[in-house]
Amino acid sequence: KQEVTQIPAALSVPEGENLVLNCSFTDSAIYNLQWFRQDPGKGLTSLLLIQSSQREQTSGRLNASLDKSSGRSTLYIAASQPGDSATYLCAVLMDSNYQLIWGAGTKLIIKP
């Protein structure tokens, strides 16, 4: 059974720092891996989607990498800003049934 883990559960850093959020998964038979952002009391917004054949995707200050064989993905945020404060969730789309399996998220706080 696929399990997706995000560590740490919470992270607080000063504004301007570069930071890395981690996501690990136990079953490498994935179709893609997706990163989302969730603001308090709101729905999710898609940030990046990495196909299983890709190694990374970039959007602005965000860069996501995927190492399928080791079951790991990282989300790199450059030059963090207070507006980046949110919960970041990763999810893997399974090859077998195209179901998304979700991590519990990392709550990020950027201090001004």
Add this chain to the structure above:
Amino acid sequence: DGGITQSPKYLFRKEGQNVTLSCEQNLNHDAMYWYRQDPGQGLRLIYYSQIVNDFQKGDIAEGYSVSREKKESFPLTVTSAQKNPTAFYLCASSTVRRGNQPQHFGDGTRLSIL
């Protein structure tokens, strides 16, 4: 603007009562989903639908029911059989269930027990 609308934003359920959460999308998406989000846990799939008049159970369907009579609408009913309904409920849609496009989400409904 295209998007997904969930209503109400907050909902309270009395003992033994069924309640229905609304989800409407104007993105012309074929697939729609209902998730439940509890603190400290990942999203869990309740039901999904890939086409009108067809839907499938997800991992935690017990105590819930859905209908898909129109492409735009996918309401979720939380029945009295669901003994622990307090959670944040998220509706999502996508072009196809399998694919390279991420799901789009509504802003959620928070359900509590009175």
